[in-house]
Amino acid sequence: MSALTDEALLASVPTGLFIAGSWVEAAGGRTFDVVDPARGSVLLKVADASAEDGMAALAAAHDAQESWGRTGARVRAEILRRAFTLVTERAEDFARLITWEMGKPLAESRAEVAYGAEFLRWFSEEAPRISGRYMTAPDGVNRLLVRKRPVGPCLLITPWNFPIAMATRKIAPALAAGCTMVLKPAELTPLTSLLLTQVLVEAGVPAGVLNVVTTTSAAEVSGPVIADPRLRKLSFTGSTQVGRRLISQAADQVLRVSMELGGNAPFIVCDDADVDAAVDGAIVAKMRNGGEACVAANRILVHRSVAEKFTATFAERMAGFVVGPGSEPGTTLGPLIDERSRQKVATLVDEAVAAGGTLVVGGAVPVGEGYFYPATVVTGVTADMAIVQDEIFGPVAPIMVFDDDAEAVRLANSTQYGLVAFVYTRDLDRALRLTERLEAGMLGINTGVVSNPAAPFGGVKASGMGREGGAEGIEEYLETVYIGIRDP
Numbered sequence: 183m184s185a186l187t188d189e190a191l192l193a194s195v196p197t198g199l200f201i202a203g204s205w206v207e208a209a210g211g212r213t214f215d216v217v218d219p220a221r222g223s224v225l226l227k228v229a230d231a232s233a234e235d236g237m238a239a240l241a242a243a244h245d246a247q248e249s250w251g252r253t254g255a256r257v258r259a260e261i262l263r264r265a266f267t268l269v270t271e272r273a274e275d276f277a278r279l280i281t282w283e284m285g286k287p288l289a290e291s292r293a294e295v296a297y298g299a300e301f302l303r304w305f306s307e308e309a310p311r312i313s314g315r316y317m318t319a320p321d322g323v324n325r326l327l328v329r330k331r332p333v334g335p336c337l338l339i340t341p342w343n344f345p346i347a348m349a350t351r352k353i354a355p356a357l358a359a360g361c362t363m364v365l366k367p368a369e370l371t372p373l374t375s376l377l378l379t380q381v382l383v384e385a386g387v388p389a390g391v392l393n394v395v396t397t398t399s400a401a402e403v404s405g406p407v408i409a410d411p412r413l414r415k416l417s418f419t420g421s422t423q424v425g426r427r428l429i430s431q432a433a434d435q436v437l438r439v440s441m442e443l444g445g446n447a448p449f450i451v452c453d454d455a456d457v458d459a460a461v462d463g464a465i466v467a468k469m470r471n472g473g474e475a476c477v478a479a480n481r482i483l484v485h486r487s488v489a490e491k492f493t494a495t496f497a498e499r500m501a502g503f504v505v506g507p508g509s510e511p512g513t514t515l516g517p518l519i520d521e522r523s524r525q526k527v528a529t530l531v532d533e534a535v536a537a538g539g540t541l542v543v544g545g546a547v548p549v550g551e552g553y554f555y556p557a558t559v560v561t562g563v564t565a566d567m568a569i570v571q572d573e574i575f576g577p578v579a580p581i582m583v584f585d586d587d588a589e590a591v592r593l594a595n596s597t598q599y600g601l602v603a604f605v606y607t608r609d610l611d612r613a614l615r616l617t618e619r620l621e622a623g624m625l626g627i628n629t630g631v632v633s634n635p636a637a638p639f640g641g642v643k644a645s646g647m648g649r650e651g652g653a654e655g656i657e658e659y660l661e662t663v664y665i666g667i668r669d670p
């Protein structure tokens with residue numbers, strides 16, 4: 183339990199930019215409001231950075247790079263480990279803040295804090311494992327030396343949906359690898375990143391290594407930073423639309439990029455699946471984070487022979503979700519992040535129903551304050567509908583029926599995305615056969631959750647490139663350098 187009252191916790195969150203080890207106001211003196219999506223009220227005002235601030239942050243990261251890159255891996259590891267301990271000790275404060283600014287139920291925020299903190303611990307353990315090799319060349323004469331070094335200053339841009347985990351999934355491997363960075367958190371949920379920065383400083387991150395710029399002018403701030411040759415890496419998590427734009431900007435400097443973009447996960451229930459387990463999995467895959475997750479099941483594909491049973495049980499469970507502010511006990515579904523998101527979700531449902539889909543549960547925008555939308559199930563949808571092709575990013579489950587595995591694979595692969603796919607079957611051979619044909623960077627077999635700090639998270643196709651977490655995660659922040667040595 184946290185000792186802080188709500189007011190004291192909010193008052194303890196820094197609201198400035200963090201540049202070169204100091205909290206400062208935006209150069210233009212501007213601020214913007216951070217809003218509680220459950221009530222529409224202003225939580226705090228934070229600094230609104232301009233391009234000038236972004237460049238000051240990059241300069242600080244550049245100046246700190248040499249010394250941080252030479253800091254012993256054990257020292258970097260111990261800072262990360264201390265950060266893990268501090269975040270864990272303050273888990274309740276982080277969870278409350280996440281619920282206030284992002285909206286999810288407190289229990290889910292607590293789970294996110296545990297998941298997010300784990301990246302700090304995981305990468306504290308990876309830092310000392312960075313290694314190279316010395317070998318004799320195949321000619322038997324020459325010698326090859328291969329070593330790793332930090333890629334250099336990074337720009338990290340994060341989305342609003344997992345305010346702590348999306349930040350630690352980038353910050354932790356960057357710190358472990360010896361990179362300095364500029365973090366640009368989402369303008370809708372910057373508070374968690376600001377508190378996290380305070381905790382990382384307390385853990386010992388030196389001045390200039392981590393710089394944070396909050397802004398409502400993301401493109402204006404990031405553009406000049408990306409165009410500057412001092413920047414060596416861009417790691418972005420967000421929409422495919424913005425990711426595409428950033429990849430083309432990064433091309434000018436041939437900047438290394440990692441892109442964690444949108445998803446449109448198929449959730450396949452085979453005729454031999456344990457239907458009750460599949461319903462449990464689908465509820466988690468669909469409703470975790472209120473459906474506002476890149477790994478959310480976007481399309482539920484069910485074999486005709488089990489479709490009726492699955493749909494009835496699943497719809498009953500969906501109807502049981504309790505909509506309300508995430509901080510209220512009993513709430514199992516918080517608000518969407520803003521009115522724009524709610525309108526998008528409502529339109530996808532309305533259009534699907536107008537085009538012949540059947541509303542089984544939910545589908546009506548509630549009246550009153552906050553950006554709420556109920557758990558919704560739509561059947562009879564077809565592959566050409568926007569509700570199937572687009573990322574829904576809300577608590578809406580479209581259900582489609584298939585007749586054989588080939589059709590399931592064809593439907594599953596029929597969007598531009600390829601982040602994750604879920605398969606429920608009792609036949610392991612079949613599961614493996616299916617997963618080999620599904621176009622996705624991650625596959626879940628008889629589970630609705632794949633995210634794990636020890637595993638490589640990332641997608642294929644328009645879901646992006648690069649991996650976060652696992653042994654792969656630190657590689658994104660390392661260069662491989664080869665030194666040829668004449669025969670001794």
Ligand code: NAD
Nearest residue numbers: 340341342367368400401404420421424442443444445476
């Ligand atoms: P978004 O693309 O609108 O914004 C993401 C971040 O980019 C924010 O910090 C935003 O301020 C910034 N941004 C927006 N326009 C920019 C521009 N022109 N130049 C530079 N920065 C810009 O996405 P969002 O709405 O915050 O997040 C939801 C999206 O993120 C969904 O598509 C979701 O699938 C995706 N996402 C992906 C993963 C993953 O790991 N693959 C994880 C979480 C979210």
